[in-house]
Structures are given as C-alpha cells and as structure tokens.
Amino acid sequence: MRRLLLIGVVALAFPAAASAHATLRFTTPAFGTKLQRGPAQIGLHFDQQVKVLPGSIKVLNGVGKQFALPARIEGRTVVADVRPLKLGAYTVRWRAISADSHVVSGVWTFGVRVPAPAVANAYGAGGPTTTEHLVRWLWFLGLALTIGALGLRVICLRGLAVPRELERRIVVAAGLGAVVSLQAGIAAFSLRSEDALQLPFGQFLYGDLSPMAATRFGKAFVVMTLGFALVLALLYLAWLLDRTDLLLPAFVLSLFFAGGLSWSGHDALDPGSSWKTAVADWVHIGAASVWIGGLGTMVGLVWYGAPELRRQAFLNFSRMATVLIALVLGAGTYLSIVRLPHLHDLWTESYGRVLLIKIGLVCFALLWGAFHHFVVAPALERADTGFLTRIGRSLAGESLVGVAVLLVAAVLVDSKPPPRPANAPTVQAVR
Amino acid sequence: MLPHAEMVHWAFAAGILLVGLCLLSEAIVGQEVWQMRPWRKYLWPGIAFGMGVLLWPVMAFFTNSSIHMYAHGSWAEVLMLAGGAELGLVRGRLHSPLWRLTWPLAFAVTGIAFIVHEQNPWFFARSAFLHHLLGWTFLLGALIPLALAWRPRSAALQTCFALTIVAVSVMLFTDRDVAPIFGHLSELAGPQHR
Secondary structure, eight states, X not given: OHHHHHHHHHHHHSGGGGOOOOOEEEEESOTTOEESSOOSEEEEEESSOOEEEEEEEEEEOTTOOBXXXXXXXXXXXXXXXXXXXXXXXXXXXXXXXXXXXXXXXXXXXXXXXXXXXXXXXXXXXOOOOHHHHHHHHHHHHHHHHHXXXXXXXXXXXXXXXXXXXXXHXXXXXXXXXXXXXXXXXXXXHHHHHHHHHTOOHHHHTTXXXXXXXXXXXXXXXXXXXXXXXXXXXXXXXXXXXXXXXXXXXXXXXXXXXXXXXXXXXXXHHSTTOOHHHHHHHHHHHHHHHHHHHHHHHIIIIIXXXXXXXXXXXXXXXXXXXXXXXHHHHHHHHHHHHHHOOSTTHHHHSHHHXXXXXXXXXXXXXXXXXXXXXXXXXXXXXXXXXXXXXXXXXXXXXXXXXXXXXXXXXXXXXXXXXXXXXXXXXXHHHHO | OOOOHHHHHHHHHHHHXXXXXXXXXXXXXXXXXXXXXXXXXXXXXXXXXXXXXHHHHHHHHOOSSHHHHHXXXXXXXXXXXXXXXXXXXXXXXOOOGGGGGHHHHHHHXXXXXXXXXXXXXXXXXXXXXXXXXXXXXXXXXXXXXXXXXXXXXXHHHHHHHHHHHHHHHHHHHTOOSSOOBTTBOOGGGOSOOO
C-alpha cells in the first residue's frame, strides 16, 4: 500500500518526464471542407515543434487507398505532399511526436467536389459498439428521469397538496437524471470520438477532439451539456430555496434540450430527412420521456412515498398518458414510414428487425397501460389498501417494460436505416 | 471564436480571488460579525457554485484533447458539489457537518486533474510550471478543509484556507500561454507571445 502511494506521488510529481503535449492549431485544408480540386499538400500547424513518424499523415479514400507522400517538418508545421485526388470523400489520419516522445493524434475529413463526410464516418471508423448502445440507453434513462419527474410534478400533481418531503424527492430524482444525462453525454461523445480516431485509450486521452466537436453530434453534445448544466442549477435552486415555480422552466428547458438528440440523429441528417422528421423525432423522444419517466417517478416516489396522493396522481397521469401515447404513436408511425418505405423492410433489414422488437415492446406496454386506464382507474374509487399495493406492483412492471423500450430505442438510434430508393421519375420527366 | 486559454484562467482567477477575500474577511472579523448581514453567508458559496456552472462551457468548448475535457468537467462537478453543499449548510437544508468533506474532495480532485492534464515538464513554460504548482497546492491544501471539517471554528485554519484560495487565484492570474519561467522557456514551446 505504501509502495503504491509512493508510486502515485512520483507519477504525479514527474508526469512529464516522458511526455509533452503539442496542440494542433489548424489544418490545411480545414476540417470538413468541400474542395473543387484535390489539395497538393496537407498541413498540420501546431503550437510547438513536433517530430514526424513514419506515416505521420495518411490521406485515405473510401476504400483505404493511401495518397500522402512521407511527411516533413517546416517550423511548427508538418507537411505532406499528396498525389492527385479524384472526386470523392477523403479521410486524413495524423500522428506526431511532440516534446519528449509523446504521440498526439487526430483525424478529419474533406471532400473533392463532394461534401466531406462526418468525421464519425471517417475511413476506418467501425460504428457503434455494445458499450455505445449501453451508454445511449443510460442517456435516455437520465433524460426520461429528469423530464418525467418534472412532467409528473408540473402537470399531474399541479394544484395538489404535495408534501414537502415528496417535493424534495422529486427534485432530487430529476437532478439525478440530469447528472446521469451529463455523464452519459460525455461518455457517448468520447466513445464516438474514440471510434473515429481509432486509437488505444492511452493515446486517445491526448487525441484532438475538435473535428468531432464540429460535427452535428458534437454541436448537439455541446448544447445539451450546457442546457442540462443549467437545468441542474435550476433544480438545485428549487431544492435550496423551496421554489417550486423553478420546476416549470427546468421542465421546459430539459424537454427543449432533449431535442439535441433529434437534431443530430438519423431523422435530421440521413437522406429523406427534413425539419418535419427532426421535429417528429423530438416529439417522439419528449413524449416517451414524460411517459416512461413520469410512470417510474409515480411508482417510485408517489405510490409508496405519499399514499394519500395515489388515487388522484393515478387518474391525472392516466389522462396525460393518453395524450402522450397518441404523440408517441403518431410521431413513431410517421418516422417508420419515412425510414422504411416498404413493409418488407421490417423483416428484411436489420434496422427493421430492431424496430419490430421495439414495436412489440411498445404494444405490450400499451396493453398494460390500457388495462390500467380502462380497468383499474374506474375501480380506484372503491379500492382498498391491498388493491392499491397490487396496482403499485403492476405499475412498476409497466415502467420496467418502458425501460426495456428505451434500451431497444438506444440500439435503434445507433443502427443505420436502409438506404432510400432513388426517387421514381415524375410524370413530367417521363413525358 | 474561442478566447485564449489564459483569458479564461484570468476570468476564473477573479472569481476565486473574490471567494478567497470573502473567506479572509470572515476569518479576520469572525463568523458572527461577517454574518450580521444575512446575504453575506451565501456570498462565497454562491460564487463557488456559480463558477462550477460556468465551468461547463469551458468543458464543452475546449476539446483540443480528451484529457482537457475531462479535467474541466471534473472541476465543474466538484465545484458545483462543494459550493452547493456549503449553500445547503448555511441555508439549513443540510445538517450533517460531513458535507464539509466535499471541499477536501474538491481540492483533491482539482489538484490531480491539474497535474494529470498538464503533460509538459515543470520548466517547459510558465503555464506548465503554474499548472504543476497549482496541482500540488490543491493536493496539499486539501488537508486544510479536511481539518476544518473537524475544527470549523479554528481561526488559524480558516485563515490558511482563505490564503490558499487567494494564492490559487494569484497563480491563475500569472498564467500565460507561452511565457518564460525564471527566465527559461523551452525551445520546443515556440516563441513567447502575448
């Protein structure tokens, strides 16, 4: 133990004995540019002198063919001449030794007479892994907890005499969701960058993430991070000052900033997307978050924490859930039609098969919800304590199905929808 | 367009100086006199919490390396936690004095993050030297709030705590991107500027 402590202290005291960190200031051509003809040179401009390695700069086309000649140093710039490039998308992968042997690395893309691909789609990037699915699931859970807990409080419990302790617990639950959202967002951004950079973790720590931050996903990450930090601050002030009026802006902001996922996902970027698909995706995510998060909060906090509110909370939530389910189904059906134009895509494409599982789970949750709405709600007036306890367990079961829906949704968001068929010729064109 | 790194350091140095001066004033005049105006007890914990919130944009916008992003993110979190816990205690929302242990935690996390994310040697340039010095000041300084958690009325410990924070702000004010330290500047760092 003492030896470990000593090693830790020495490592902290002399961390730079084997490393010094150079930072990339800018590149030529710049990240993500569309060029009219291939560049004659690639340039990396650093804040300090660096040394080149074999293969310091690689310019790769869509099938991995390398076009860069050996790199050389010009002051604080690493330069490599490039063979003539044809029309297409290209990936630049670079690495250099900065002071005292530390390797810094990065990746960016450009296009010759075509738009540059997103850096997450750079040549060599492998796509989402199981870890990325799990992190996205955590992200969804965090969003659902924040939005759902706040939605339950500001919509279903509005006007009711909410005990102070329950009030605090709801705020703490929403705050916990915001913290999970922030952490999961950082992890998701890191994993996506790690995949694009294709580096082992030790080198990834010193990898340049600027090109990833410039993508739609990177911008959404920045906006959502700032938004949820603000939501967290509002929730903290609501808890500290006993100000329930701060919960409404926190709810609106969290719902608004959850749109970052829609703004950077398939429904905003893939061919066939429009502002309508992005809005539909946002409505889908928002309504599902209020539904699943609200249900979980009602079971976890209201059902056992404030038994006197159970009946009224249940009835109010049941009414709200009807609207939410209509929104989830409406937006989801529209998006499915846009993404999968043919019915057989549902079982022939991997995206369609994941969607089928999600639809199955949603139907299961809907049937469960319908039982609560049409059978349980009318019986609540004459219900005894034992009945209410059993209903609590049933609601917990419905919430767990909702959590499973979010897991499948995470896999679905990370999956690639099938390419859209080419547009059929118009009548005028045929004539 | 992002501001230069040292300008961000200076902005946070101003906030930290304010916190340090409040703490020093409280240590000199005593808690009873300091809290004669009710708002004063919320002043420095509020500034600390606010700086934690403001560190999130720093985390999100400065992505020139993963390790910088994680360092800034960890500061944002521990500063919000420690400032928030202190506000909760003075407001009467929290009662356990163990919440004051969030300050030594914040100091320790901040110190380690400073040292780990600065990858240049001590005498590489002024900013590298100050990052190492700040890291060790925070790490060793964590002992002071740790002791304060058990001896909250100790004027000597309160003064030490305040002076440590003032010293941290002075270090941040003297931080510049590429500038010599004791007349030395590594040729690898490039020419002095600004």
